[in-house]
Amino acid sequence: MSPATGNEVHVDVEGRTLTISNLDKVLYPRTGTTKGEVLNYYAQVSPVLLPHLKDRAVTRIRWPHGVEGSSFFEKNAPAGTPSWVRTATVSTTGSRTGTGDGTLRFPICDDLATLTWLANLAALELHVHQWTVDAKGRPRKPDRLVIDLDPGEPAGLHECAQVALLVRAALAERDLGCTPVMSGSKGLHLYAPLPATGRSSLDSDGTTALAKEVAEVLQQEHADLVTATMTKAKRPGKVFLDWSQNSGSKTTVSPYSLRGRERPTVAAPLTWDEVEAGADDELALAQLSLDQVLERVAELGDVFEA
Incomplete structure (x- = not known):
């Protein structure tokens, strides 16, 4: 970990350099649990969590101001998604949250760097489908x-x-x-x-x-x-x-x-x-x-x- 400006730090995660911000921000006011503690949880639990996320498109629920603030669902990979994050473009029908061409571009969380990146965005909840995608990002039948x-x-x-x-x-x-x-x-x-x-x-x-x-x-x-x-x-x-x-x-x-x-x-x-x-x-x-x-x-x- 190396210092950066303001409330940001640079961290190396499996060869990827991520900028982490606001580690002291309280995301769970009832318990005082901070963003840093959330990041630490996801890092420690990653060996058992990542196999459950492998090859699955991830919908996130984000609480940028903590759980007592507003939240929002996010399916598409957001603007600024690192180029190294694996994504899958999946067709959808009648969705208002797609890219405009009848598709959704989901991130796939296969590694600790992607998991850390998502947690830094206050994506507290990670939701997945009952199907996986293949190496080309095409949905398989449910497993x-x-x-x-x-x-x-x-x-x-x-x-x-x-x-x-x-x-x-x-x-x-x-x-x-x-x-x-x-x-x-x-x-x-x-x-x-x-x-x-x-x-x-x-x-x-x-x-x-x-x-x-x-x-x-x-x-x-x-x-x-x-x-x-x-x-x-x-x-x-x-x-x-x-x-x-x-x-x-x-x-x-x-x-x-x-x-x-x-x-x-x-x-x-x-x-x-x-x-x-x-x-x-x-x-x-x-x-x-x-x-x-x-x-x-x-x-x-x-x-x-x-």
């Missing part, structure tokens, strides 16, 4: 299915854990395993990798239909606890199984991404033992902070991989 478990008050993580076990069983009946991830917000995400054969032929419409089928079956079987209906009026006391994030245009926050909440919580992978404990005990699960996640990674590695 996974995701179901977002979103509790309607007074339901919470306890109910989400109970429903997660139901979803796991329903997916197992369809020869799919899944991995639980704390959303960092209110609920849980379940990721089901698609096998190399068979369902690998599904496009985004196919995975959306499959996720919706699972959600609607569980709604029929457990109407007191599960809803597959997007109408918020139908959600109080139930867990909404959001199947729509499998749409080709939709994204889900990446495992190990920070969230722009009052506190610096993280989308943290869990073990099924932890989910089962949460289903039994309503106090067993709580959203995890960046410090807690770094401690888990140091002790357990990436439990998503396990």
Whole structure:
């Protein structure tokens, strides 16, 4: 690290020189967490985070004035994007956020330098699609299915854990395993990798239909606890199984991404033992902070991989 002008410093990250600004700026006023601490979190968690971002177009949510200020979604690579940042130009339909020619030019975050550059832009949340791009930036078919478990008050993580076990069983009946991830917000995400054969032929419409089928079956079987209906009026006391994030245009926050909440919580992978404990005990699960996640990674590695 070398000094620069004003509130800026120059840092070398894997052979790339980046200008980092406002390290002391508080991005999470409730906890006093600074931009420097956010950059440090992403640097430390990068060995387990980057594999989840690899080859995926990244939509960012940026909080330039901290989480108590305004935020905005950003899909296109912004003006001033370094030439060494990998990008993918993806066609879109009816988007008002494209380049004007029916496409979006997404950054791809495959390395620590790109991750650091994004964090310096106060891109606290990193959201990705369920598909990857090839070496030429062309989207492949989805390689996974995701179901977002979103509790309607007074339901919470306890109910989400109970429903997660139901979803796991329903997916197992369809020869799919899944991995639980704390959303960092209110609920849980379940990721089901698609096998190399068979369902690998599904496009985004196919995975959306499959996720919706699972959600609607569980709604029929457990109407007191599960809803597959997007109408918020139908959600109080139930867990909404959001199947729509499998749409080709939709994204889900990446495992190990920070969230722009009052506190610096993280989308943290869990073990099924932890989910089962949460289903039994309503106090067993709580959203995890960046410090807690770094401690888990140091002790357990990436439990998503396990």
